[in-house]
Amino acid sequence: MAKITYIEHNGTNHTVDVQNGLTVMEGAVQNDIPGIDADCGGSMACATCHVYVKEDWFDKINKKNEGEDDMLDQAYEPKKNSRLSCQIIVSDDLDGLVVDMPEKQT
């Protein structure tokens, strides 16, 4: 279990407990947190679960999957610390993770 904080573009904070094994995307969707669309349902076929991972966390989480950067090319305003939240698997190590959400996904 990990406490994950999702910050909407307008600054609204949502901190929720997410079970190990789920993805950061699923943590948001299951808790009705706005700002993550996840149109393709987590198959890395779209770029609508795009988040910015806080710098100090970026190197600590699992590396990008092959093809993830290809999808991020198609995201809304990608940055250096962009990730697809469906590709970040939650574990105890992620306790305290903070992700910022872009202004919009599409």
Next chain:
Amino acid sequence: MIKTDALIIGAGPTGLFTAHQLKLIGLDCEIVDNLDKIGGQCIELYPDKPIYDIPAVPECTGEELTKNLINQLKPFNIKFHLSERVDEVKKDGNKWIVKTNKGTSFTTPNVIIAGGVGSFEPRKFSVEGQEKFENKSILYSIKDKNIFKDKTVSIFGGGDSALDWAVELSNNCNVNLIHRRDEFRGAQATVDKVHELAKSKKINLFTKFQLKKLNGSNEIESIDIEDDDKNIKNLKTDYVIGFFGLIMQLGPIANWGLNINKKTVEVDTEKFETNQKGIYAVGDICNYPGKLKLILSGFHEGALAARACFKLARPNEKYRFEFTTSSKAIKNRLGVKGD
């Protein structure tokens, strides 16, 4: 005005199989899709990715699944209206009048929305002034390459479309190619070609840069691009073209008076009918308790919606359930010999 028993919106797997079910029970139908090809997400998002959960098909790609579904429709003559987006659905007595963005209009008692997550639209730049220049000096596809002759064109993106056009246009225009990272996702041969052309100064390559600002009053005069470290470069340019792939937008469906919840349409599980009589939703776009976003669920939903269409299309006839293995009428429709 085209008259049909049922109009299907969306030519993905669910739309295709729903068409099959309609034709099998003797109804005619036409299909509209905003993409320029048949197959929906299967062909646009994952043509090469294997799918493992189609019943009786251990493994197939999105493209193979689409091909098989098209094959299954071969006995029937179904009219597809591709590259058209349905913009308007309006009630007219006990019929629906449906209009597309290309001016095609239909009259039908049944509209089946098999629209996935909505229609595919190009992802656009998010900088200020984008709308003002769109379709003039900002483009997201190329219809006539001759307009760029001897002009400066700034292409953004790292996929095949961006690379192919950069190579092609470098023949007779001044090309800037801008991409947000060093790696490209296009075919290796094209990537090599781009690097070669960059070396010989036929293409001006800017990697790790993104569009920051558009400068100009009526037409774009120059653009500012910015890298990760906030360094800004100013490029003179006549055209700006973005190739960032397609995104899915619910689009006009939101305006048809349907119960919409989180980009999906609420339906019942008997007919897959929406809150509007004669409008159904099947596949990923529909929602009901227990809904699974699986292709096989779309097939089931389409089969039931097709039966519901019969009542409105043939109000004076009674629908009789028949098997394809034994029904003479169905075999006639399929053009196969009966026993």
